[in-house]
Structures are given as structure tokens and as C-alpha cells.
Amino acid sequence: MKLCYSALSPFARKVRVTAIEHGLMDQLEKVDPDTSDMFKGFNRANPLGKIPSLELDNGDLIYDSIVICEYLDSIGKGPKLFPPAGPERWRVLTLHTMADGMMDNTLQRRVNSLLPEGEGSPSWMERLRFGIENCLDEMERQADGYGEALNIGTITVACALGYHDFRLGYEQWRNGRPALTRWYEKMLKHTSISETLPG
Ligand SMILES: N[C@@H](CCC(=O)N[C@@H](CS)C(=O)NCC(=O)O)C(=O)O
Structure with a gap:
């Protein structure tokens, strides 16, 4: 999986904490954002131009951070970070x-x-x-x-x-x-x- 992020992004940090808690960091290849023009956005893959986004191995793209976190929580083996409905x-x-x-x-x-x-x-x-x-x-x-x-x-x-x-x-x-x-x-x-x- 490819995660487009910057270490300074607090939204991406939520995703990284989730990945660490589930032991998934080594399955995430880092893609750097394109910060050359802030008025064009940082991430061409996301129509909103924002980071983070996660590209799955089948090419599907997931954003934004809360959705990526819940996806990682669903495939991770660690304690769940999203409680069940209730x-x-x-x-x-x-x-x-x-x-x-x-x-x-x-x-x-x-x-x-x-x-x-x-x-x-x-x-x-x-x-x-x-x-x-x-x-x-x-x-x-x-x-x-x-x-x-x-x-x-x-x-x-x-x-x-x-x-x-x-x-x-x-x-x-x-x-x-x-x-x-x-x-x-x-x-x-x-x-x-x-x-x-x-x-
Ligand atoms: N709701 C989004 C917010 C993401 C966001 O605002 N990311 C900032 C960096 S911290 C960004 O990519 N800004 C570039 C832009 O908006 O053009 C999420 O949770 O992922």
C-alpha cells in the first residue's frame, strides 16, 4: 500500500499512529506530497489535493484520514481503535x-x-x-x-x-x-x- 503524507501533517499523523498500533507501518510505502504550488494542492491523486491518501495494492484510493484509519483498523490485528456501533x-x-x-x-x-x-x-x-x-x-x-x-x-x-x-x-x-x-x-x-x- 502507498501512503501519501508529510511528517508534519496532523491528519496523516492519525493514520501513522493507527498503522503503528496495528504493526502495519512496514506495509506502507511512503509517497511524498508535491508541495511545489500550494494553490494546486499537495496530492494530485486526491481531487481535493489533500494528504493523506492511501493507494491499495489493487489501485483503489482511500481518503480522507478518518476513512484510512478505519480501513487500517479493519485489517489490523491490534486492539480495535474504532468501537463497534453503539x-x-x-x-x-x-x-x-x-x-x-x-x-x-x-x-x-x-x-x-x-x-x-x-x-x-x-x-x-x-x-x-x-x-x-x-x-x-x-x-x-x-x-x-x-x-x-x-x-x-x-x-x-x-x-x-x-x-x-x-x-x-x-x-x-x-x-x-x-x-x-x-x-x-x-x-x-x-x-x-x-x-x-x-x-
Ligand atoms: N479532512 C482531511 C484534511 C487533510 C488536510 O487538510 N491536509 C492538508 C495537510 S495537513 C493538506 O493536504 N493541505 C493541502 C491543500 O489543502 O491544498 C483529512 O482528514 O485527511
Whole structure:
């Protein structure tokens, strides 16, 4: 299988953590994104131009990251990271969606900072920042209930926090969020999480 990704992409990181947890990394051939023109996208195979995407051995293409993660979870032999249908699945997928959206807001702020002078929107950037802060506050409220086990929800929260550190470290999300800080330290003890930190 061929995985198109960059080590800096938080969405691809979810996929890499999933692959590591299932012992599948050696079955994934890395394809580098084409970053020569950000306005044409990074990945010609995906009509949306985004990474990650996974090409199966039969040529089928799978995207985006959540679909790739669930595919790997379905073929992997490790403990399942996606709960079966039922209340726990909806809880874990909803947690995934919050953290994934926070990563997307963080990425959009990064993209905005790369736009030509005068093309960005300060008020929209403030809206994105507000969403990130709300997610962090909600995570702080929930953190004591997350537990230390990996699932697609907790993996994505860890990836969102790692990406926030990487791109927006000066905003210091740990300030005033002791429960989330403690929980994140425990998550870093998983080698799949610590080995895939961006940077
Ligand atoms: N929803 C997508 C988001 C992927 C995404 O935004 N990837 C970024 C890199 S982190 C990208 O490829 N951006 C290039 C572009 O949008 O042109 C997923 O979960 O895979």
C-alpha cells in the first residue's frame, strides 16, 4: 500500500499512529506530497489535493484520514481503535470530530499566515482562534474521563494538541488547563504518539 503524507501533517499523523498500533507501518510505502504550488494542492491523486491518501495494492484510493484509519483498523490485528456501533462509538467519533476540527482550524491559521500580503482575513482568523480555544476548554472539562487507552478519539486529541504546540506554541494551551496537561503527558508514553510528534 502507498501512503501519501508529510511528517508534519496532523491528519496523516492519525493514520501513522493507527498503522503503528496495528504493526502495519512496514506495509506502507511512503509517497511524498508535491508541495511545489500550494494553490494546486499537495496530492494530485486526491481531487481535493489533500494528504493523506492511501493507494491499495489493487489501485483503489482511500481518503480522507478518518476513512484510512478505519480501513487500517479493519485489517489490523491490534486492539480495535474504532468501537463497534453503539453509544461508545458515537462518543469516540464525536471526540474525534472535535479534535479533528481543532486541527483544521490550526491548519487554516497556518495557511493564512502564508498567504500574500493583504489576502488573509483577520476577523476570520479570530473566529478560527475562538473555535480552537473552545475545543481546548471542552477538552479540559472532559480530560479526566478520557482514560489512557488509545482509540480514534484520544489519538486525534493527542494529535491536535501536538499540532497546536508545533504551530501555535506561543499560545501555551497548557495555561489554566491542568487536567488536559496531565492527560497529554500520559498519552506521550505511547510510543506511537511520541515517535510521530511533528518537528
Ligand atoms: N479532512 C482531511 C484534511 C487533510 C488536510 O487538510 N491536509 C492538508 C495537510 S495537513 C493538506 O493536504 N493541505 C493541502 C491543500 O489543502 O491544498 C483529512 O482528514 O485527511
